[in-house]
Amino acid sequence: MPEPAPPIVTYRFGWILPIDQPPIRGGVIQTCGGWIAAVGASDNISIDHDLSHLTAAPALVNAHTHLEFSLLENPLGTPGMPFTAWIGEVIRYRQSQGDDLAEMKQRAITQGLKESAESGVGLVGEISTLPLPENIYAGHSCEVVSLLELIGMSDPQIAELQQIAAAHLQGSTGEAQGLSPHAPYSVHRQVVKRAAKLSAHQRFPVAMHLAETQAELELLARQSGSFREMLQGLGVWNESAFTPVATILDYLRALTPAHRALAIHGNYLSGEEIQFLAEQRDRMTLVYCPRTHHYFGHDPYPLPELLLAGVRVALGTDSRASNPSLNLWEEVQHLAQHFPAIPPEAVLRMVTSDAAHGLAQEENFGTLAPGKRAVLSVWDVAVDNERDLWPEMLTGQPRLLSLT
Numbered sequence: 001m002p003e004p005a006p007p008i009v010t011y012r013f014g015w016i017l018p019i020d021q022p023p024i025r026g027g028v029i030q031t032c033g034g035w036i037a038a039v040g041a042s043d044n045i046s047i048d049h050d051l052s053h054l055t056a057a058p059a060l061v062n063a064h065t066h067l068e069f070s071l072l073e074n075p076l077g078t079p080g081m082p083f084t085a086w087i088g089e090v091i092r093y094r095q096s097q098g099d100d101l102a103e104m105k106q107r108a109i110t111q112g113l114k115e116s117a118e119s120g121v122g123l124v125g126e127i128s129t130l131p132l133p134e135n136i137y138a139g140h141s142c143e144v145v146s147l148l149e150l151i152g153m154s155d156p157q158i159a160e161l162q163q164i165a166a167a168h169l170q171g172s173t174g175e176a177q178g179l180s181p182h183a184p185y186s187v188h189r190q191v192v193k194r195a196a197k198l199s200a201h202q203r204f205p206v207a208m209h210l211a212e213t214q215a216e217l218e219l220l221a222r223q224s225g226s227f228r229e230m231l232q233g234l235g236v237w238n239e240s241a242f243t244p245v246a247t248i249l250d251y252l253r254a255l256t257p258a259h260r261a262l263a264i265h266g267n268y269l270s271g272e273e274i275q276f277l278a279e280q281r282d283r284m285t286l287v288y289c290p291r292t293h294h295y296f297g298h299d300p301y302p303l304p305e306l307l308l309a310g311v312r313v314a315l316g317t318d319s320r321a322s323n324p325s326l327n328l329w330e331e332v333q334h335l336a337q338h339f340p341a342i343p344p345e346a347v348l349r350m351v352t353s354d355a356a357h358g359l360a361q362e363e364n365f366g367t368l369a370p371g372k373r374a375v376l377s378v379w380d381v382a383v384d385n386e387r388d389l390w391p392e393m394l395t396g397q398p399r400l401l402s403l404t
Contacts, residue, residue, distance in 0.1 A: 006033035009404060011049045012042050014382040015389060017057040018368040019345075019352050023386055026052065031374040031403045039368050053382045055389065057348065058368050059122025059375040059400060061355035062328045063287045064207070064264050064316025066127050068105045069093075070112030072320040080297035083213045084226040090321055102131050109136055112326055117141040119327040120377035120398030125207060125262065125287075125316070125359045127180050130164070137175045141400055145359045147180040147207045150187055150195065153231070153238040158190050165195065169202060176204070176361065183209040184251055185219055185227045188241045192254045199258035205360045206255060207262040207287075211248045211269050213298075220246040249273050256280060260360045262287050264316070266306075267298045274302070278310035285312045285358030288350075290334040292318040303339050307346060314355035329398055336394055344390040374403040 009031050016027040018039055028045055030038040069076075076089040097104045109126075116124055121142050128146045137144040148168040150161045165179050179195045181187040192208065199206045211217070218225035223242050231237040243250075249272060255261040263277065266286045277284055286306065293301055306313055315335070317326045328351055335347060356366030364373045377398040383389055 008032050008037055009048050010045055011051055011403060012047045013054050013056045013378075014052045015055040015386075016368060017055065017348065017389075019058055019348060020367040020369060023389065025386070029056065029368065029374070029376075029403065034374050034402070034404060036368060036370055036372045036374050038370055051378075053380065054378045054401075055381040055393065056368070056376045056378050056401070057398075058352045058356075058366055058377065059373070060120045060328050060351045060377045060398065061314070061359065061361070061365055062116060062121050062124040062317055062326070062351075063262060063285070063314035063355040063358055064127070064289060064318055065112065065116075065124045065326065066319035066321065067109045067112035067124070067326075068129060069319040069321040070108040070115065070326065071104065075295060075323060076321045079295050082226060083215060083296060084230045086296075086322070087230065093321070102133055105129075105131070106133055106136060110140070112320075113137070113140040113142045113144070115326045116328070117400045119329055120400050121326075121328050122373070122375045122377070122400055123356065123359065123361060123365050125205070125355075127207065128168075132168075141402070143175065145176040145178055145205060145361060147178040147205065150179060150181045150191055152191065153186065153188055153236050153241045155188070155238070155240065158188055158194075161187075161191050162194055165198065169198075169204065176359070178205040178207065178360075180207040183212070183216070184246075184248075185216060185231065188238075189251070189254060192251060196255050196258040196261070199260070203259040203360065205260040205262060205358065206258045207264055208251065208255065209264045210251055210266060211263075211273070212265040212267055213296075214268055217248070217268055220248070220250075247273075249276060252276055252280075252284070255284070258283065260285070260358060262314070262358050265289060265293070267293060267301065269302070274306060274309050274311060277306075277312075281310060281312040285314050285354060287314050287316045287355075287358070288335075289316045289318040289323070290331045290338070291324070292322040294334070295322045303335070303342065307342065312354050312357065313350050314358050315350045316355075327397075333394055376401045376403065 016024040028042045077086045181192045219227040353366035381392040
């Protein structure tokens with residue numbers, strides 16, 4: 001005989017924030033086997049679990065992490081240091097692990113996913129690096145989109161990285177997968193183009209660090225400055241990997257064929273590049289990492305201009321190498337403090353629906369709607385008026401709640 005269908009279970013909340021529709025006071029979420037069956041008003045519905053002391057939203061989505069640094073107690077280097085000097089600190093940290101790198105990575109990722117779930121995050125866009133132990137992301141409350149980092153500037157590495165990418169995408173570890181050609185200063189542009197074309201065919205996300213520093217723009221425009229000096233010092237400088245004059249827009253265009261593309265940071269975008277991202281919002285998402293941006297002392301982030309232009313923006317924590325924690329809600333609090341005019345609904349989309357869309361996970365995450373995972377972020381907030389919701393949520397901290 002076939003297995004009986006799971007029962008419908010009804011939960012009532014003080015407030016429900018579906019994201020794709022207005023807040024619902026005293027609404028209900030009905031679930032079936034861990035999936036959302038219905039969301040709406042509670043009129044004439046029998047309640048199985050009364051959670052009226054809680055405000056519920058979709059599980060938060062952290063669009064950008066490097067979890068291998070999650071054991072760090074403090075960021076590497078010092079605030080405001082030159083970015084290339086900080087990269088040197090990252091290299092030394094990795095080298096200091098020696099033969100224990102894989103074991104350290106396992107502990108760090110376990111800790112990072114635990115910290116993420118404890119702050120209401122149900123999904124992260126993780127930049128994965130080799131070696132990548134089998135099942136390293138399995139068995140955690142917080143799920144992962146594993147974006148394999150691709151680094152290599154020499155011509156022979158183009159084919160090698162393509163083979164590495166194919167092996168990652170054919171893996172059977174259970175998590176969603178994608179690719180991350182690292183940055184203009186660390187990966188050949190041919191690798192970017194091939195990753196984007198493969199993404200279009202296999203429908204996975206591609207993430208790339210872009211316009212992170214002024215020095216990066218100098219490297220592209222003139223092949224000079226601190227990045228060239230760093231690459232020469234590491235013995236990996238390849239003149240042929242750069243055109244005489246290049247811009248971030250060239251890389252955005254190279255990513256355009258991708259099913260989904262995440263431009264990470266975007267601290268120094270031109271007006272033309274902002275407009276291009278807005279025109280490509282169905283497939284391109286800009287990821288802002290507020291506290292990492294603050295750590296390096298970058299110029300003020302053009303968030304109001306980005307949103308006004310129509311750019312899809314998501315939030316990320318980056319890593320503990322440049323951030324004191326992986327608490328995504330603290331990124332929201334930082335943003336709200338520095339950009340108080342940004343509407344709450346726009347901020348919430350950055351850590352729910354827009355982030356899920358960027359990671360090609362909108363079928364499972366991002367809104368509270370039938371057919372989505374019944375995984376929520378909840379706050380101990382119970383207010384009478386909608387106008388009091390956002391101030392109370394900002395002063396609190398969410399936690400992850402999975403409904404059966």
